[in-house]
Amino acid sequence: MAYKTPKEVQERKDEKKRQILITASRVFASRGYHNTAVKDIVDEAGISVGSFYFYFKNKEDLFETLYDEATSMILNSIRKVLNEGEEHFTNKICKVTVRSLFIFNEFKNLTRIMMIEAVGLNPNFEHKRVQSTRRFSDYMEQFFESLKREGHINFPDIAIASTAYIGTIYNVIMRWLQESNENSLTEYAYPLIVYNLQALNLDFSEDEVRKNIRDALVQSGEMKWGVHNGAEKVE
Amino acid sequence: MAYKTPKEVQERKDEKKRQILITASRVFASRGYHNTAVKDIVDEAGISVGSFYFYFKNKEDLFETLYDEATSMILNSIRKVLNEGEEHFTNKICKVTVRSLFIFNEFKNLTRIMMIEAVGLNPNFEHKRVQSTRRFSDYMEQFFESLKREGHINFPDIAIASTAYIGTIYNVIMRWLQESNENSLTEYAYPLIVYNLQALNLDFSEDEVRKNIRDALVQSGEMKWGVHNGAEKVE
Amino acid sequence: MAYKTPKEVQERKDEKKRQILITASRVFASRGYHNTAVKDIVDEAGISVGSFYFYFKNKEDLFETLYDEATSMILNSIRKVLNEGEEHFTNKICKVTVRSLFIFNEFKNLTRIMMIEAVGLNPNFEHKRVQSTRRFSDYMEQFFESLKREGHINFPDIAIASTAYIGTIYNVIMRWLQESNENSLTEYAYPLIVYNLQALNLDFSEDEVRKNIRDALVQSGEMKWGVHNGAEKVE
Amino acid sequence: MAYKTPKEVQERKDEKKRQILITASRVFASRGYHNTAVKDIVDEAGISVGSFYFYFKNKEDLFETLYDEATSMILNSIRKVLNEGEEHFTNKICKVTVRSLFIFNEFKNLTRIMMIEAVGLNPNFEHKRVQSTRRFSDYMEQFFESLKREGHINFPDIAIASTAYIGTIYNVIMRWLQESNENSLTEYAYPLIVYNLQALNLDFSEDEVRKNIRDALVQSGEMKWGVHNGAEKVE
DNA sequence: TATGAATGAGCATTCATTCAT
DNA sequence: GATGAATGAATGCTCATTCAT
Numbered sequence: 001m002a003y004k005t006p007k008e009v010q011e012r013k014d015e016k017k018r019q020i021l022i023t024a025s026r027v028f029a030s031r032g033y034h035n036t037a038v039k040d041i042v043d044e045a046g047i048s049v050g051s052f053y054f055y056f057k058n059k060e061d062l063f064e065t066l067y068d069e070a071t072s073m074i075l076n077s078i079r080k081v082l083n084e085g086e087e088h089f090t091n092k093i094c095k096v097t098v099r100s101l102f103i104f105n106e107f108k109n110l111t112r113i114m115m116i117e118a119v120g121l122n123p124n125f126e127h128k129r130v131q132s133t134r135r136f137s138d139y140m141e142q143f144f145e146s147l148k149r150e151g152h153i154n155f156p157d158i159a160i161a162s163t164a165y166i167g168t169i170y171n172v173i174m175r176w177l178q179e180s181n182e183n184s185l186t187e188y189a190y191p192l193i194v195y196n197l198q199a200l201n202l203d204f205s206e207d208e209v210r211k212n213i214r215d216a217l218v219q220s221g222e223m224k225w226g227v228h229n230g231a232e233k234v235e
Numbered sequence: 236m237a238y239k240t241p242k243e244v245q246e247r248k249d250e251k252k253r254q255i256l257i258t259a260s261r262v263f264a265s266r267g268y269h270n271t272a273v274k275d276i277v278d279e280a281g282i283s284v285g286s287f288y289f290y291f292k293n294k295e296d297l298f299e300t301l302y303d304e305a306t307s308m309i310l311n312s313i314r315k316v317l318n319e320g321e322e323h324f325t326n327k328i329c330k331v332t333v334r335s336l337f338i339f340n341e342f343k344n345l346t347r348i349m350m351i352e353a354v355g356l357n358p359n360f361e362h363k364r365v366q367s368t369r370r371f372s373d374y375m376e377q378f379f380e381s382l383k384r385e386g387h388i389n390f391p392d393i394a395i396a397s398t399a400y401i402g403t404i405y406n407v408i409m410r411w412l413q414e415s416n417e418n419s420l421t422e423y424a425y426p427l428i429v430y431n432l433q434a435l436n437l438d439f440s441e442d443e444v445r446k447n448i449r450d451a452l453v454q455s456g457e458m459k460w461g462v463h464n465g466a467e468k469v470e
Numbered sequence: 471m472a473y474k475t476p477k478e479v480q481e482r483k484d485e486k487k488r489q490i491l492i493t494a495s496r497v498f499a500s501r502g503y504h505n506t507a508v509k510d511i512v513d514e515a516g517i518s519v520g521s522f523y524f525y526f527k528n529k530e531d532l533f534e535t536l537y538d539e540a541t542s543m544i545l546n547s548i549r550k551v552l553n554e555g556e557e558h559f560t561n562k563i564c565k566v567t568v569r570s571l572f573i574f575n576e577f578k579n580l581t582r583i584m585m586i587e588a589v590g591l592n593p594n595f596e597h598k599r600v601q602s603t604r605r606f607s608d609y610m611e612q613f614f615e616s617l618k619r620e621g622h623i624n625f626p627d628i629a630i631a632s633t634a635y636i637g638t639i640y641n642v643i644m645r646w647l648q649e650s651n652e653n654s655l656t657e658y659a660y661p662l663i664v665y666n667l668q669a670l671n672l673d674f675s676e677d678e679v680r681k682n683i684r685d686a687l688v689q690s691g692e693m694k695w696g697v698h699n700g701a702e703k704v705e
Numbered sequence: 706m707a708y709k710t711p712k713e714v715q716e717r718k719d720e721k722k723r724q725i726l727i728t729a730s731r732v733f734a735s736r737g738y739h740n741t742a743v744k745d746i747v748d749e750a751g752i753s754v755g756s757f758y759f760y761f762k763n764k765e766d767l768f769e770t771l772y773d774e775a776t777s778m779i780l781n782s783i784r785k786v787l788n789e790g791e792e793h794f795t796n797k798i799c800k801v802t803v804r805s806l807f808i809f810n811e812f813k814n815l816t817r818i819m820m821i822e823a824v825g826l827n828p829n830f831e832h833k834r835v836q837s838t839r840r841f842s843d844y845m846e847q848f849f850e851s852l853k854r855e856g857h858i859n860f861p862d863i864a865i866a867s868t869a870y871i872g873t874i875y876n877v878i879m880r881w882l883q884e885s886n887e888n889s890l891t892e893y894a895y896p897l898i899v900y901n902l903q904a905l906n907l908d909f910s911e912d913e914v915r916k917n918i919r920d921a922l923v924q925s926g927e928m929k930w931g932v933h934n935g936a937e938k939v940e
Numbered sequence: 941t942a943t944g945a946a947t948g949a950g951c952a953t954t955c956a957t958t959c960a961t
Numbered sequence: 962g963a964t965g966a967a968t969g970a971a972t973g974c975t976c977a978t979t980c981a982t
Contacts, residue, residue, distance in 0.1 A: 641872025
C-alpha cells in the first residue's frame with residue numbers, strides 16, 4: 001500500500017528542476033524578468049506549462065530561487081574566507097575580493113539577475129533584496145570593525161567604509177557586465193584591491209598582493225560552489 | 236473670450252507637463268515602474284488619460300524624461316565642478332562628491348528612480364541606462380587621467396579607479412535610500428571623501444576637507460538646479 | 471479645466487451597462503455561471519473584454535448585480551404588499567403570492583439565476599445567498615407572527631409555517647422553470663394560495679380568492695418594477 | 706505470494722471505493738463542487754490521483770455516484786412507505802415525512818450535495834437533476850391522485866399540491882442546513898406535517914400525529930439504509 | 941485642448957485527465 | 962493495482978494606447 005518513491009525518480013525530478021533553473025537563468029538574464037513570459041521559459045526548456053507549475057509555485061518563486069542561489073553562494077564564500085584561519089587581514093581582503101570576483105565571473109547570468117534584473121522588480125521583492133544586500137554589508141562591517149578594535153585600521157566611519165568597499169566591487173562588476181568583450185572579471189582584481197587597501201590605509205607590498213591573488217584564484221578554481229559543482233553551473 | 240498670447244499658452248502647457256512630472260516621480264518612486272499604471276499617475280495628478288498622452292508619447296517617454304532630468308542634473312553638476320577654475324584637485328574631488336550627494340539628497344524620488352526603478356526595466360531602456368551611466372564614468376576617468384598625466388596620482392588602472400570611486404558613492408546612496416530615518420545624505424560626505432582620497436593616495440588635511448565640505452554645501456544650497464529651480468523640485 | 475461629463479454621455483453609459491446585464495442574464499440563464507466565460511458574454515453583447523471590465527469589477531460582480539436586482543425586486547414587492555393599507559390578511563396573502571409569481575414570470579432569466587445558478591456557486595456567494603434568502607423568511611415570519619398575535623391563526627410553529635409557505639412557492643416555480651411549454655406561472659396562483667390558506671387554517675371563499683387574484687394580476691401589470699420598467703426587462 | 710480469492714479482491718476494491726466516496730462527500734459538502742479539485746479529495750483520502758481514476762471515470766462520475774446514492778435512498782424510502790400495507794393515508798403522510806427527514810438528518814453531507822452543490826452544476830447535470838427531482842414529484846402526485854380518486858381529498862390541482870408539499874419539506878431542510886446549531890431535522894416533523902395535512906384538508910388528531918411520528922422515528926432508527934448500512938454512512 | 945470610453949493583445953495560473961513505470 | 966509526473970486547453974483579468982466627441 002505505502003508506495004516509496006524510488007530514489008531514481010527523485011533524482012530525475014531534481015535534474016529536471018535544475019534544467020529549468022539553468023534555462024531560466026539564461027532567459028531572465030537576456031530578456032529581463034518582466035520581458036520574460038513563463039511561456040518563453042518552458043518553450044526554451046522544452047517542457048509544458050503544467051510541468052513548470054509542478055516544480056515551482058509561480059514565476060516569482062522561480063526567480064527567487066535563482067536569486068537566493070546567487071546570493072547564498074556569494075555570502076557563503078565571503079563567510080568562509082573571513083571566518084577561516086589565522087591569515088593576515090590583508091590577505092583576507094585579497095582573498096575575499098578575488099573569490100567574489102571569481103564566482104561572479106563563473107556565474108555571469110546569475111550575477112546579472114542578482115545585480116540588474118532583481119533591482120526594482122516590485123515592492124515585495126525589493127524588500128527581500130534590501131534584506132539580503134544588507135547581509136553583505138553587515139558581514140564586511142563586522143570584519144572591518146574587528147580590524148579597528150585590533151588597531152589595524154583607523155577609519156572615521158566603519159559602516160561607510162564597508163559600504164564603500166562593496167560599492168567598488170559592485171561597480172566594477174557592473175562595468176564588466178556591460179563590456180562586450182569576454183574579459184575575465186578577475187583581471188580587475190589587482191587595481192580593485194589596491195584601491196581599497198589604500199582607502200583603508202593598510203600597508204601592503206605589490207608582490208604580496210599579486211601572489212595572494214594568484215593563490216586565491218587557484219583555490220577558487222578548485223572549489224565546489226554549492227549545488228553548482230563542475231559542469232552544471234547555472235549558466 | 237479671453238484671448239491668450241502664444242507665450243501664455245506655452246507657459247500653461249509647460250506648467251501642466253511639470254505637474255505631471257512631479258506627480259509621476261512621486262508615484263514611480265513609491266510604487267515602482269511596473270507597478271504603476273498610467274491611470275495611477277493621472278488620477279493622482281487630477282488629469283485625464285487623454286491629457287497625459289497629449290503631453291507624453293507614452294509611459295516610457297514619461298519615465299525617460301524623469302530619468303534624463305535626474306542624470307543630466309548630476310552630470311551637469313559634475314561637469315561644472317571639474318571643468319571650472321583653477322581649484323586644487325583635492326578640493327575638486329571634495330566638491331564633486333558633496334555636490335552630488337546634495338543633489339541626490341534634494342531629489343530623493345528622482346534618485347530612487349534613477350538608481351532602482353530604472354535598473355533592468357527592459358532591454359531597450361537598459362541600453363540607454365548603460366550609456367548614461369557610462370558618461371559618468373568617462374567624466375571621472377578623464378579627470379583622473381589628467382591628474383595622472385600631471386603626476387598627482389599614480390594608480391595602476393585609472394578606469395578601475397574611477398569605476399571604484401563612483402561605486403563608493405553609489406553604494407552609500409543605496410544605503411541611505413534604504414534607511415528609514417531622515418538623515419541627510421550629505422552627512423556621509425566626510426568618510427566617503429576620506430575613503431576615496433586615501434584610495435587614490437592623495438595627501439589631504441582633515442580640516443581642509445571639512446572646510447571644503449562646508450563650502451561646497453553652502454554653494455550647493457545657493458545654486459539653481461537645472462529646470463528644477465526653487466520651490467518646484469520634482470519631489 | 472473642470473470637465474463636466476455631459477448628461478447624455480452618462481445616459482449612454484447606463485444604457486450600455488444595462489445592455490450587458492440583459493445579455494448576461496440570458497447567457498447565465500442558459501449556460502450557467504461556471505459554464506459561461508466572460509468572453510461568451512462580451513461576444514454575445516458585441517463589446518470588448520476591456521469594456522466589460524470598465525463597467526464591472528469582475529465576473530462575480532456582474533453576477534451579483536443580477537442576483538441583487540432579482541432579490542430586491544421580489545423583496546420590495548413583498549414588503550409593499552405586507553406593509554400597505556388596511557386590507558384583510560387573506561387578501562394580503564393572495565396578493566403577495568400573485569405578485570411574486572407575476573414578477574418571477576416576467577423575469578424568467580433572473581428567476582433562473584436566482585433559484586438555480588446562484589445556488590452552490592462558491593462558499594462566499596453561498597453566504598450571501600443564505601443571507602438574502604433569510605430576509606424573505608423573516609418577512610413572512612413577522613407577518614405570520616402578527617397574525618398569530620391578533621388571533622387570526624393558530625399554528626404550532628410560526629417559523630416553520632413561513633418556511634413551508636415559501637417552500638411551496640419555491641417549488642412551484644422550480645416546476646415551472648422545468649416545464650417546456652410556455653405557461654404563465656400565475657396560472658398556478660389559485661391552487662397554491664388555497665394550499666397555503668388551508669394549511670394556515672384560514673377561512674376563505676373561492677370566489678373571493680379568485681377575485682383577489684384577478685385584481686392583483688391587474689395591479690401587477692400596471693406596476694413599474696424598479697429599474698426594469700416596461701420594455702426593458704432584463705430578459 | 707499470498708493468493709487472494711477474487712471475492713476478497715472485489716471486497717477490497719469496494720471498500721476502497723467506499724472510502725473515496727465517504728471522503729468526497731465530506732469535501733464536496735464543505736468546499737462545493739467547483740471549489741473542490743480532484744487533488745483535494747485524493748489528498749484527504751490518502752490515495753493517488755491515478756488510483757482515483759481507476760475507481761471513477763472522472764470527477765463528475767464521482768459526484769454523480771454520490772448524488773445517485775442520496776436520491777435513491779430517499780426515493781426508496783418514500784416508495785416503501787407509500788406502497789406498503791394497509792395503513793391509513795394520514796399515517797402514511799406522517800411516516801413518509803418523518804422518514805425522509807430522518808434520512809436527510811443522518812446523511813447531512815449527502816443532503817447538502819443533493820440540495821445545494823448539485824444545483825446549477827452544468828447543463829448536463831442539471832438535466833439529470835431535473836429528471837430525478839421529477840421522480841419525487843411523480844410519486845407524491847400518484848399518491849395524492851389515488852387519495853383523490855378514493856374521495857379522501859378534494860384539492861383543485863393535485864400536481865400543484867404534491868409540488869407544494871415537497872416544497873415545504875425542501876425549504877425546511879434548507880433552513881436546517883443553514884442553522885449553525887446541531888438540532889435534529891426531525892424536530893421539525895410535527896409542524897411540517899400539520900401544515901401539510903391542513904393544506905390538504907385532512908382530519909387528524911394531534912395525539913395520533915405525535916404517536917405516528919414517534920413510531921416512524923423508531924422504525925427509521927432500526928432500518929438499514931441501502932448501501933449505507935450500519936456504521937459506514939457516507940458522512 | 942480635454943476627456944474617458946473602448947479596445948484587445950498578452951499573460952499567469954489552474955486543473956482534469958493520461959500513461960509510463 | 963498504484964503512483965504521480967506530465968500535459969495543455971481554458972480563462973479571468975490588466976493596462977497601454979487610441980480616438981470620437
